[in-house]
Amino acid sequence: MSAPTFPGAGGLRETGRLFALALDVLRALPKRPFQIREFIQQCWFIASVTILPTALVAIPFGAVIALQLGSLTRQIGAQSFTGAASVLAIIQQASPIVTALLIAGAGGSAICADLGSRKIRDEIDAMEVLGVSPIHRLVVPRVLAAMLVAVLLNGMVSVVGVIGGYTFNVIMQGGTPGAYMASFNALAQLPDLWISEVKALVFGFLAGVVAAYRGLNPPPGPKGVGDAVNQSVVITFLLLFAVNFILTTVYLQVVPPKGM
Secondary structure, three states: OOOOOOOOHHHHHHHHHHHHHHHHHHHHOOOOOOOHHHHHHHHHHHHHHHHHHHHHHHHHHHHHHHHHHHHHHHHOOOHHHHHHHHHHHHHHHHHHHHHHHHHHHHHHHHHHHHHHHHHHOOHHHHHHHOOOOHHHHHHHHHHHHHHHHHHHHHHHHHHHHHHHHHHHHHHHOOOOHHHHHHHHHHHOOHHHHHHHHHHHHHHHHHHHHHHHHHHHOOOOOOOHHHHHHHHHHHHHHHHHHHHHHHHHHHHHHHOOOOOO
């Protein structure tokens, strides 16, 4: 007789394997030799497929936030705080989320498809037979590349989003440039930028690990790689919002708002 199972056992098993892969990646980081060539190639590839879409998404994101907050602050008579509210919303929340979505949707799906195709061609098994660790040789450079590109893209999204929000607030809503910048300087602080970059770094790690896990464990059958790509994107999105909530809660508890 087969061992009894309980509902959700498959999900718990998959979660455990994903967590184990994340630990394996962390353990393999200091190992030598470091695959510098693979790392540079993956950085260039991920950046090439994400820079333009990220920039195009950042402009309307910043504009929508500025327009919505500008309308809200006018209703409650707090127009002088439009700049601070818009910039803080873009830097702390919108920028790392947009970056992670593009990293997972474009870069992560490509990583998953590449590793999945290697898996079904038995290249991964051949590497293990030869004594080469697929995690150290293939996964670590891709995860580090996703983390580095995510941090750099986050900075670009922050700049583009803030410029877009400033432009739309001043031009379309008749805001005052001086008041916009003054409120930003009064309420914003350097840790707001640091938490944004930390979020991008963590989100890049999650996107790389999830994509690598699904690529190394594709479902059987001819549609396995395609299904694995879809699953990696969905799982990354779910983890993204959960981790974003946790990091934001911790940040707001640890770092006091400016002026308090």
